[in-house]
Amino acid sequence: MENILGLVKNLCGYKTEREWFEFKANWFEPIQLGEYISAISNSVALEGRENGYFIWGVDDKSHDIVGTNFSPDIDVKGEPLKHFLARQISPDLNFEFEETSLDGKKIVVLKIPRAKNVPVSFANERFIRIGSSKENLRKFPEKESYLFDVLRHGFPTIENTESEYQNLTFEKLFIYYGAKGLRLNETTFKRNFEFLTPDGKYNILAQLLSDNSHIPIRVAIFSGKTKSSPLFSVREFGYQCLLYSLDEVLRYGDVLNIIQADEKDRIVERKEVSLFENDAFREAIINAFVHNKWVSGNEPMITVFSDRIEIISRGTMPAEQTLEGFFAGESIPVNKKLSEIFLQLHISEKTGRGVPKITETYGRNAYEFRENSISVSIPFRWINQISNGNTQKIESSNRDSGNSYSELNATQQKIISQMKENPHISIQKISEACGKDVSTIKKAVAALKKIGFIKRIGANKNGSWQVLK
Secondary structure, X not given: OOOHHHHHHHHHOOOOOEOOEEEEOOOOOHHHHHHHHHHHHHHHHHHOOOEEEEEEOEOOOOOOEXXXXXXXXXXXXXXXXXXXXXXXXXXXXXXXXXXXXXXXXEEEEEEEEOOOOOOOEEOOEEEEEEOOEEEEHXXXXXXXXXXXXXXXXXXXXXXXXXXXXXXXXXXXXXXXXHXXXXXXXXXXXXXXXXXXXXXXXXXXXXXXXXXXXXXOOEEEEEOOOOOOOOEEEEEEOOOOOHHHHHHHHHHHHHHHOOEEEEOOOOOOOOEEEXXXXXXXXXXXXXXXXXXXXXXXXXXXXXXXXXXXXXXXXXXXXXXXXXHHHHHHOOOOOOOHHHHHHHHHOOOOOOOOOHHHHHHHXXXXXXXXXXXXXXEEEEEOOOOOEEEOOEEEOOOOHHHHHOOOHHHOOHHHHHHHHHHHHOOOXXXXXXXXXXXXXHHHHHHHHHHHHHOOXXXXXXXXXXXXXXXXX
């Protein structure tokens, strides 16, 4: 089996269970376990993954390593568990158990291969995962139909999925490439861009880059911090070649990113502070466009609130990607050909700097991995906030302390970044990450507490850090 310890650590990093893995501590019900194998195997096929997992020794709520007393060598009514399961699973599935220990505690991992050709059943019933729940597939006929389609034709991509629009033109694509100093060949560009399915029909990639993508790209602005606040405006950038939509959204970001005059402690020249980090915004938008699950028919969602910009891309991480790899900047494209086009046009790059750039600035908590989407938040750095026509100071400890994030020294900013990334981090670990001695870190932490940037929740040994700004 693959690196089992790395696998378990990676899966524990998810906030919730997914369709392709399940955590339990000591739970064991042989018939339900067989149903789980069917459900996970079928769901793995829908996710485009090779394997799913059932793991004992991990709390299914907190994802803490708790250990287990479950043994895969147990008998079920005098029959070995493995034989009991294999006898009732159809078609044959090469599942396997592996035992290991993590933090001195026993872990058991059941590796479940994806369904191939036909759905996997247990005791003549087919199951599926809906979120983290196990359900009978017959209750979801649309999902059952989609599963059969995936098993017959392969996992859908923007390259192998036919567009519902076949009357497509590409004049704007030629103009865009020309402006970049690149010339397209009218007789070969469709083949070179892989715009056609095997039967000669335009695919979704062709639709995205056509003169009319038929896809809306909108930026919605709300006056408050949630969507329950009054809607201020909606700007439309879609229904054209995706490359133009992307450029327009990026330019609109420049409009939103106002430059604020910081008059505090002014001696000669006032300090100019942008509302948000433009590089982080740019990387988040480009990633949302290139890695969006366009095959689902849903576009990225860009929402501006009074305290942040939220950028949501549809779908989840690629099957081969891990959480650690994601945050390290290991780029595994969701849409391979679209990613190649972005690279060719120098819109994005192979260095994988996008996610690290965002987390370096805002920490890992800027990202939220939801069931069917990935969200990144770009917070605002207001000096003064406009509300009801009046300029008023932000209601935060900044008002009392006179401090903003940009005024912190490099060590203090690094400490906050480490605490955002790992709220349970120790002073010793912060010291190692910052390259400073423990006494220096303790003084910096005390200063951050005093000016209201952080606070300690719970005891020194088992507590956590809360970043307040």
